Structure formats: structure tokens, C-alpha cells
Amino acid sequence: MPLIRKSSTSPLPLLSGKDDVLRALFEGHAEERWAAARAAGGVAGGVKALGAALCLERDVRVREAILTSLTRMASPDAVEAVLPMMRAEIAAWRTGAIDALRAMQQAAWPYLPQLLADPDADVRLLACEIARTLPGEKATALLCGLIEGESEANVCASAIEVLAEVGTAEALPALERCAARFQGTRFLEFSIKVTGERIRSQTAGLA
Amino acid sequence: MSEFTAITEEEFRRLCEFIYRRTGMVFTEAKRYYIERRLVERMSIAGSVSFASYFTRLRTDVDREIERLINAVTVNETYFYREDYQLRCMTNDLLADRLKHKARGETIRIWSVPCSTGEEPFSIAIWLLENWRLVDQYDIEIVGSDIDTTVMEKAHAGVFGKRALMRLTDDLVRRYFEPQGAEIWKIIEELRESVLFTPVNIVDPVETRQHGRFDIIFCRNVLIYFDDASRRVAAENLYENLMPGGFICLGHTESMSRISPLFSVRRFTDAIVYQKATGGPA
Amino acid sequence: MSDRKMRVMVVDDAALVRLFYRETLGKAGFIVDEALNGLEALEKVLSEAPDLLIVDVNMPQMDGITFIKTLRRQEPPMAGIPVLIASTEAGPQDFAAAREAGANFYLVKPIDPDRLLAFAAMMCGVAA
Numbered sequence: 001m002p003l004i005r006k007s008s009t010s011p012l013p014l015l016s017g018k019d020d021v022l023r024a025l026f027e028g029h030a031e032e033r034w035a036a037a038r039a040a041g042g043v044a045g046g047v048k049a050l051g052a053a054l055c056l057e058r059d060v061r062v063r064e065a066i067l068t069s070l071t072r073m074a075s076p077d078a079v080e081a082v083l084p085m086m087r088a089e090i091a092a093w094r095t096g097a098i099d100a101l102r103a104m105q106q107a108a109w110p111y112l113p114q115l116l117a118d119p120d121a122d123v124r125l126l127a128c129e130i131a132r133t134l135p136g137e138k139a140t141a142l143l144c145g146l147i148e149g150e151s152e153a154n155v156c157a158s159a160i161e162v163l164a165e166v167g168t169a170e171a172l173p174a175l176e177r178c179a180a181r182f183q184g185t186r187f188l189e190f191s192i193k194v195t196g197e198r199i200r201s202q203t204a205g206l207a
Numbered sequence: 208m209s210e211f212t213a214i215t216e217e218e219f220r221r222l223c224e225f226i227y228r229r230t231g232m233v234f235t236e237a238k239r240y241y242i243e244r245r246l247v248e249r250m251s252i253a254g255s256v257s258f259a260s261y262f263t264r265l266r267t268d269v270d271r272e273i274e275r276l277i278n279a280v281t282v283n284e285t286y287f288y289r290e291d292y293q294l295r296c297m298t299n300d301l302l303a304d305r306l307k308h309k310a311r312g313e314t315i316r317i318w319s320v321p322c323s324t325g326e327e328p329f330s331i332a333i334w335l336l337e338n339w340r341l342v343d344q345y346d347i348e349i350v351g352s353d354i355d356t357t358v359m360e361k362a363h364a365g366v367f368g369k370r371a372l373m374r375l376t377d378d379l380v381r382r383y384f385e386p387q388g389a390e391i392w393k394i395i396e397e398l399r400e401s402v403l404f405t406p407v408n409i410v411d412p413v414e415t416r417q418h419g420r421f422d423i424i425f426c427r428n429v430l431i432y433f434d435d436a437s438r439r440v441a442a443e444n445l446y447e448n449l450m451p452g453g454f455i456c457l458g459h460t461e462s463m464s465r466i467s468p469l470f471s472v473r474r475f476t477d478a479i480v481y482q483k484a485t486g487g488p489a
Numbered sequence: 490m491s492d493r494k495m496r497v498m499v500v501d502d503a504a505l506v507r508l509f510y511r512e513t514l515g516k517a518g519f520i521v522d523e524a525l526n527g528l529e530a531l532e533k534v535l536s537e538a539p540d541l542l543i544v545d546v547n548m549p550q551m552d553g554i555t556f557i558k559t560l561r562r563q564e565p566p567m568a569g570i571p572v573l574i575a576s577t578e579a580g581p582q583d584f585a586a587a588r589e590a591g592a593n594f595y596l597v598k599p600i601d602p603d604r605l606l607a608f609a610a611m612m613c614g615v616a617a
Contacts, residue, residue: 003332003401004346009419060468068439095549103436153599154577161503187599191505201215202259224504464528468550472532
């Protein structure tokens, strides 16, 4: 019978020890940096180190591991380590940061109001995604506040995208005003129509 | 039980988009009636009086509602030779590829996780004995693991009913199982003893590391239940548990590509599988 | 004109954008497949074999430019699938980067449906 059964097997080696982990995070080759990124959450000074590594690391897989470690921590420090990446030059770095911030849920919420008021339209656009995890009423209030004063069509589109999932009836007046301001921008007219229909249909259901 | 109107077109779309983003599963218009019926059941059980309140419950995953909804809309019955196209891929392509990188006499290690009540790891064993022409030339170690120790105990007991065996020929049942009474069979002792069953939480690297490295991992229909962060950690853990060049097979509605950039996609005749890079330190 | 329906794969992480593509292109007779990031799209291209790809730039896991470069390195026919980039960015360096990566056309968001249809028809080789 070629099938065999072993009662035990040698476990995989584990990178540990603060100095080893932090050194590997910056100086190791890609696989070592990857393992170190996974382990860094568990050593003192790990968050700061992960934040620093995030500014430098070019390997996609190591970046993912860094962001996953920070996401799991979901602390204010972890959020602040990720926030600067919203302004990164490389598109994938920006969107990777948003994925992580959205996944950190409550930890990221306090930062939303200032992000939605950021002078940089790209930051405002990205920040809308973070509102997706908020309770419907809060998300609606924040995103409608953004829309009312927003001149960039794509930022509005980003906010409306999230409202399509989480928006409440309170959003309807702001959406109507937005449609009027952006009359002729057909994608926005479409988004607002669909989002409005979704919100209206849910409140028309059985109470 | 109160009566519900069917959900609106927009509500259905909203649900589908959420499920797609969260799990990768695509619900199409064609399946709408099927899904609506099960959705209404879930709404009733959950005590939601409107789709809006149910959707809030779903979005915030109250009481693991996402898992419950997925279970309600998927066929998650386990049986021998389920999704056998992957077993075929294993004997047609994956093992040949692995052998190129293995020394003579080196054991082939295969992991079935989650193994549930054992149909999958025992299927792998029987399939190899029946279909791999090199099976007598190598030592093969099959490990079955699950987070649920109750189902694992059942797996270890190796007793199955008629439905579990429905895709096996009478000949296979005769050779690999012993009747235990009315429509109950027990897998033969030789096979039962040859699979190691262990508990594991695949989101916990401390637990997954205990298992060493594998040539092939079958991890079917469990990642869809996780949230994004847990799913990414599980993918990282499973990556560590593969030998360089090793393969991981997911359920047919799942895609590792949307979960993690760690693996390369390999398209074989029978299946799409995911591979860890060869070469370099592991 | 071919009897076969043209297949378009749209790659964007925004559900409403994908819905917009699906409705606009669907009404015009295209079959529309979807993916929400570049990695998923690469995998789906293997099985769906689209005639045209419409790709967002700002996506997680793999951005649109990296996706096109990766696609162009594959075997034909996958490598030769026409790609239309849809992006919020409208600077000359963005157009240049897209062209260098191997994109065939560039549309600036918010997308105008008439331009979308005109480009899609042209790139699929059918009358608009």
C-alpha cells in the first residue's frame, strides 16, 4: 500500500525575535521580507517598521503581507501607518491602502471626515470607499455632505457608488441636487438614477 | 411566519453586487427565482421584516449571516469524487509536474483542508490507487484537517451512507468499503488507517505551520466564507504550506486571483489551479 | 458582419461602473463579462476569451497599466486582445503610459456612453 501515515511532521521554521524580524523586513530578499512582514505584527516597534517598509517596498507580495499585518492590528497606529499611501504616486499603492483602511473598519472611521474634506480630489475620491463599512445613516450623512459641496464629477461618482450599497432615504434630496448640477454628465445621471431607485425601493417594501 | 413579497429588481442587484464583492460568487438573473426563495427563508429565520433590514444584517455579518446565506444558496453536500475534474487534473498533470522537482524516494504529501467528514481525503486516496499509474512507485502521505473536531471524528471513523457513495461504481464500493448494515458502509481499515486527521484553523499560522509543506493542497469551498482580512491571511498561510512549485486547488466558484497575488494561475486541461513559484528559498 | 456576438470583459472595482457598461454594451448586442481587479481579469481571460477588454486604472491587487503589460506578455491570441483604458486621469503622461503599456484607446471618466459604443464597435471590427 503506497499510502503512508506519519504521526508527526517537522513544523515550518518561524521567524521570531525583534531584531531578526526587523532586519529581514528591510534587508532580506523578497521571501525573507515577506516572512518578516507577516511576523512584524507580533514584535515591539512592528507597526512603525511596517509603516516605514510600506513607503519603500516594491514587491507586490511583500506589500500585501505588510498591509495584511497592519489590517489585522486595526489600531490607530496601524491606520496612521497606512494613510500616507493614499497619496502615493503608484496607483496600486493607493488602492492597496484603501482596501486595508476599509478592512480596518472602526479604526479608520474617525479619520473619514478630514479625508472627505481633503484638498486633493484623488484623496476624497478614494476616501469614499472607507465609508462603505459605516452604518447606513452615518455613511449617508458623510457622503451627502461631500456631494453637496463637490465640484469633481468623479468624486461624486465614487460617493454615489457607496451610497448605492448603504445609502438611506436621507440621501435622496442630495442626489437630486447633484443630478441637477451635473445634468448632461450621463454616467452620473445613470448612477444617481440607479442609486435613487435602490433607496426608494427599499423604503417601499413591507414595513 | 409572515408573508413576503418577492424582492425588487434593485434589491436583487444590490444583493448580488454585495455577494460578488464579498465572495466572488456570481448570481445571475437566471438563478434569481432560486436565490429569492432561499433569501426569503433566511429573512424569515433571521426575523427581518424587510429586505433593507436583512441587508443591514448581512452587510454587518450579524450572527454569521453571510455564511448562512451562502450555505442556503450553494449545494454544499459532500460526497466521494465530488468535483472529480480536479482529481483528474492531479493524476493527469499535477503529479507529473511535481515529480520533476522531487528526489527519488521523496514522499508526496497531499493536504485536504477542510476535510469535513472525510469524503475528500478518502476520495483522493481511492482515486490515486485507481488512476495513477505510478502509485506503487512512491510513498504518498494524505492529511485531512478541519477546524471542526466533531466532523473530523466522523471522518476518522470512516462510516458513510448511500448518498456519500452515489458517484462511486459498485465495483469501487465493493473493493474499498465494508457493508455495516442497511445502506451504511465503512471504508476498509487499510485505507482508514492511512489518512492522518488533524485539527487546524487555517487562519492561524501557528496551527498551519505545524503541518509542514505539501505538494498539493485541496482547499475547497471554505475561503468564500471568510472576510477579506482573514481570507488573505489564510492564503498566506497556505502559501507557506506549499513546497516551491506546489499546487493549490480551490472550489469551482472560487478564484485565488482575486484573493491574493501570491500564486500563479495555471490552466490545465481539466482544471485551473494555483501554483507557488519554484526555486528560491521557501 | 459576423453572426457571433462580441464578448467584452469589463474590469473595474466599482459595481455601478460595471453595471453601466453591462447596460450600455448589452443593449448594443455585446455579451459582457466582469472582473473586479486585474488579477481576476487575467484568470478570467483564460476561460472567457473576450474580443475586447475595458480596464480601469485604479484597481487594487493589480492596476490597469500593469494588467495590460502582463496581458501583452502572454501567448497569442490573449496577448493581442484590444484594450480600452477608462480612467479618471487625463494628463499627457497618463495617455503616454497607457500607450506604452500597449493600450489601444483611452477614455476619460466619467464615461460617455456614445463614445464608449463607438470605440467598442470600432475595436471589435463591427459597424457602430
